[in-house]
Amino acid sequence: MxxxxxxxxxxxxxxxxxxxxxxxxxxxxxxxxxxxxxxxxxxxxxxxxxxxxxxxxxxxxxxxxxxxxxxxxxxxxxxxxxxxxxxxxxxxxxxxxxxxxxxxxxxxxxxxxxxxxxxxxxxxxxxxxxxxxxxxxxxxxxxxxxxxxxxxxxxxxxxxxxxxxxxxxxxxxxxxxxxxxxxxxxxxxxxxxxxxxxxSCRAAEATKLLENIFRSVNIALVNELKVVYDAMGIDVWEVIEAAKTKPFGYMAFYPGPGLGGHCIPIDPFYLTWKAREFGQATRFIELAGEINTSMPQHVVRKTGDALNGVKKPINGSKILLVGLAYKANVDDDRESPTYVLMDALKAAGADVAYYDPYVPVIRPSREHGHWAGKKSVAWDQATVAGFDAAIISTAHANVDHQQLVDWSQLVIDTRNVTAKLERTQNVTKA
Structure with missing residues (x-):
């Protein structure tokens, strides 16, 4: 039996x-x-x-x-x-x-x-x-x-x-x-x-890699265009919304502060490594990886520019990262770009904290063990107003972003969640 x-x-x-x-x-x-x-x-x-x-x-x-x-x-x-x-x-x-x-x-x-x-x-x-x-x-x-x-x-x-x-x-x-x-x-x-x-097993393995390489390359494309269009004074989010009205030949992807999760930042490089065994180069994959991993530094630069506008340096500023999970509405923080932002800002001399209703305490991990035990700050006006700047790194639906904007001195929005808010005078898109 x-x-x-x-x-x-x-x-x-x-x-x-x-x-x-x-x-x-x-x-x-x-x-x-x-x-x-x-x-x-x-x-x-x-x-x-x-x-x-x-x-x-x-x-x-x-x-x-x-x-x-x-x-x-x-x-x-x-x-x-x-x-x-x-x-x-x-x-x-x-x-x-x-x-x-x-x-x-x-x-x-x-x-x-x-x-x-x-x-x-x-x-x-x-x-x-x-x-x-x-x-x-x-x-x-x-x-x-x-x-x-x-x-x-x-x-x-x-x-x-x-x-x-x-x-x-x-x-x-x-x-x-x-x-x-x-x-x-x-x-x-x-x-x-x-x-x-x-x-075969290999065809099934290759199928999964193709799915995530497709996403990685297209996210890298919009991340690169975000930087290029920003230099031209063009809002990449407006462009994407217009482009996705085309009923054929286009699929919308969205920029962000970097890649996170256990798939897209990792899986493409499994093929890159294996391809070398066959003497093959994976230039699209490697270029996409370079662009996506550079996005946290772009956010840090935009944060520095916003602080400079009010005569404050990053060094010595208190900065709040809003969202630690790698994507909205989950508690999965694996490979989250927020960790990269926290590391970069701390290295630049900032006093860094985070708020995430799904991740109340940072768990031990191989990659980000130095942050283990750090707790999410309280969500109230007095706490949020005490930071020199807040960076929206993950767009959780249960976070009141209008409150964030109203309470904060500066907000750097990497997810375009403030686009439909009533009051956004202190918001910088990154």
Whole structure:
């Protein structure tokens, strides 16, 4: 009899929503994570991610369809295991697939004949059928495509977007063999309406990279045009609004203070790194990366100009960053450009603080550990008015930006959220 329990390794912004969707559709789900705080929270019916309600977790836990554990030996109970762990970049923009490989080593001894293993973490083509496959085969003593099934299916989560629902987002699936692909399609078909099979693991890996490279390059384009048009006295936001009325051949992208999140700032460079193995250059990707990573410095310059206009230098000024999460209406601060702004402003001598209703305290992280423990300031007139300038770096819908403008001495708006406010005399767009 085929084992019907689904294991999901990594209970973060990808793994938890995926597990909930499978559970809602009647599949028994075992969440696995090395963090006992997450597994304990799930078993208690609690949520640690803002846009996922405790009620949605508690419902599936009470029904007996969702449980969580730190015991990876329980993989032996599973008919399929989906790997949803981080795939960051190293200091020199080289891929760090250590989380993927360590997961492979952890589950390999417990794989059974016929088990399906699917990698969902974004990575370069070849990771699944070369790197992960080698670890799984070595640790299990079995052969992928013969004794167990292996596939890649890229995650397509968009936290904070109400239209982003796991059930209705088409699922790309590429297997090591046709049988592997069929097995993966069978499992995903239990919970997701449309499955998009491709010819191989590598084609599926490349699909995810294309999606995020497309976004990175187009965001870089509007970021560059923002600087160029600003020098010409043209409002890039007005231009974008006009351009997007064209019903064909144009898709609107928006500038900002830099790129954030676990996908767009990172994923394109997985292909850049792999392309070098084949003697290929990825000039668009690298140029887009240069432009996007330069945007925080543009914001710092605009902040300096605004302060100079009232005869204040950045050095010694108190500056408030409004929004720490990488995008609006989520609590995910991974790779947030606000951290880059905080570092740059502090290096210039500013006294830096932040406000974010979704991130009350900065959590420890590998990249921004020096800010760990810093708390969001209070949201009241006396506190906000005490800063020499406020920078809107993330446009949360539950932040009253009119209050911010009314209370602040200067506001630097990187998201165009002040465009429709009544009083904006003290606002500089950046």
């Amino acid at each position: 085929t084992q019907s329990l689904l294991g999901i390794v990594g209970l973060g912004y990808v793994g938890l929503p995926l597990g909930l969707q499978f559970a809602r559709c009647g599949t028994d789900v075992l969440g696995l994570d090395i963090d006992p705080a997450k597994t304990d929270a799930i078993n208690a019916g609690k949520s640690y991610i803002h846009h996922i309600t405790a009620e949605s977790i508690e419902e599936q836990v009470s029904a007996g369809r969702l449980s969580a554990s730190t015991d990876f030996s329980r993989v032996a109970e599973c008919g399929a295991v989906l790997i949803c762990v981080p795939s960051p970049l190293g200091k020199n923009r080289e891929p760090d697939i250590s989380y993927i490989l360590e997961t492979g080593k952890a589950i390999a001894p417990y794989l059974k004949t016929g088990t399906l293993v699917v990698l969902e973490s974004t990575t370069y083509p070849g990771t699944t059928d070369e790197d992960l496959r080698a670890v799984l085969e070595s640790g299990s003593g079995m052969k992928a495509g013969k004794d167990f099934h292996l596939a890649f299916s890229p995650e397509r989560e968009d936290p904070g977007n109400p239209d982003s629902q796991v059930a209705i987002i088409p699922k790309v699936v590429g297997g090591l063999t046709p049988a592997c692909s069929e097995k993966a399609q069978e499992w995903y078909g239990r919970a997701i309406k449309k499955i998009v099979p491709v010819s």
